[in-house]
Amino acid sequence: MxxxxxxxxxxxxxxxxxxxxxxxxxxxxxxxxxxxxxxxxxxxxxxxxxxxxxxxxxxxxxxxxxxxxxxxxxxxxxxxxxxxxxxxxxxxxxxxxxxxxxxxxxxxxxxxxxxLGQTSYERVKIPFERTTLPGYFCPAQGRKRGRAPVVLYVGGADTFAEQLLFMGVSRITRRGISCMTMTGPGQGEVVRVKKLYSRPDYEKPIGAALDYLERRKDVNPKKMALMGVSMGGYYAARGASLDDRVAACLLFGACYSALDDLYDYFPPIRSSLQWIVGAKSPDEARDKLSKFTLKGVVDKMKCPLLINHGADDFIVSPAAAQKTYAEARCPKEMRIWQAEESGSAHCMGDNRAQAYAYMFDWLADQLS
Incomplete structure (x- = not known):
């Protein structure tokens, strides 16, 4: 890097x-x-x-x-x-x-x-429990009619719907796939304004977003994929494991255990993780984060799974990818990006052009 x-x-x-x-x-x-x-x-x-x-x-x-x-x-x-x-x-x-x-x-x-001018990103409100979650829907490019496949894109500990729009979305829509970014509990304005903290059962907000997508007339409900970046690798893997509507799952960086692979592995993020789960102390944060694990969950996933991770990731442990891959029982692939080829940093931050191409071509193949 x-x-x-x-x-x-x-x-x-x-x-x-x-x-x-x-x-x-x-x-x-x-x-x-x-x-x-x-x-x-x-x-x-x-x-x-x-x-x-x-x-x-x-x-x-x-x-x-x-x-x-x-x-x-x-x-x-x-x-x-x-x-x-x-x-x-x-x-x-x-x-x-x-x-x-x-x-x-x-x-x-x-x-x-x-x-200003023509709206670039359609802002949506996803009904969730007693409130709504914000998101942005970006239609597939070059598609004039019919129901397009779609990717639901979930961020991690410090990313949210607006930011995700500049983290590969245009590369997805160019491939004839629509994309919806979302801000969920523990993220962006949802935690800052609505005070909804992150939770281990992230299949619930993801399920609400899939419910919303199913109701759209421009979405093919049989071709809904799920993608998560960084800590979103936990959120997406859990959602895909517990919701059979997901047709493919892409981990843009894995996260098997938020406690082991992130909180303990990368100390500079501890205060942020404590805040997003609503903990008042490090001990309470550790207790809450101990429940953010794919153990006993990811083996339930049925859809195809692609795991990407940098070999030298210093933010989320590369062991997260290995553990996720080992326990998944679905059709699965894993790529650990090495320093020699570039892409070994966190979420392939030092080789995004090639990583986007590899990941999104896989998505296009799964949703074709």
Whole structure:
């Protein structure tokens, strides 16, 4: 993995993720590098300050473009501002009021972008228990009629519906497959605003999303796949194991046990995991996370399964992929991406172009 910050893997991974999002129109590479040039390694104050400054500057440009009726420019600018505000708040403690303030600005900019001109992403509300979960539906490209296959895309500990749109969705829809991203319990605005914390029985929110997709007239209910990234590898695997409507399951990074493979394996994420499960202490977090396991679950999966994982993943243990594969009894494949070919980082962050091609071609084959 290329280390923008030579001695800082987590920060370098975020830089890689930003570049990947820039390739998919979520940011601009040069704007990113200009901000990064002003951020010394491990200077958390500078990280927040410089990304906020960048976001505010791009938001001003977007507002000016609206005044001049340059709506394409404005739309693009608001999307980039969304990404930079979201990046600014990333390392802040959840008790820091600046975190929610920057996150709110991010969603506001995304909403403004999506309201300008032709809607890029159809915002949906998924009925769930006594509330709704937000998501975005993106139709298959090049398909003018009929019911298309669809992928339900689930994020992990720090990703949510809007961000997922810049993590491969356009690569899926180009293959004639619709895609719906969702923000579930423990994620994005659902945990920040609605106070719905993550839960081990994630087949429930996933099932609600599948219910919603089944009711759409442009979706083929016999060809609904499920994909999860990072900790979403646990969510997706559990959903596919306990809901027979899932026609294929793709793990964009595995997570067999949230406690063993993530919380204990990568200490920097512990405070975030404690927060998303609504725990008041590390001991309570460990107790709650101990229930997030695929043991006795993944062997129930019937649909085809593809597991992808980086051999040098320092965020989620590569053992997660091995354990998931060993216990699954369905038609299954596993690819451990090696450093020699690139892709050995977390969720193949250092080789997304080839990883997307490999994963989404597999999806297309399963849903053909």
């Amino acid at each position: 290329f280390m923008y910050y030579p001695n800082n893997g987590p920060w370098s991974f975020l830089v890689q993720r930003l570049i990947d999002e820039a390739v998919q129109d979520g940011a601009d590479v040069n704007e990113c590098f200009r901000a990064l040039a002003r951020i010394p390694d491990k200077d958390f104050a500078a990280w927040h300050r410089e990304w906020m400054s960048t976001a505010e500057h791009i938001e001003r440009l977007a507002k000016d473009a609206v005044r001049k009726d340059h709506l394409v420019t404005a739309k693009d600018g608001y999307i980039r501002a969304f990404t930079y505000y979201r990046t600014a708040q990333f390392w802040l403690d959840h008790a820091d009021s600046r975190k929610d303030a920057a996150f709110t600005k991010a969603l506001d900019c995304f909403g403004k972008a999506n309201s």
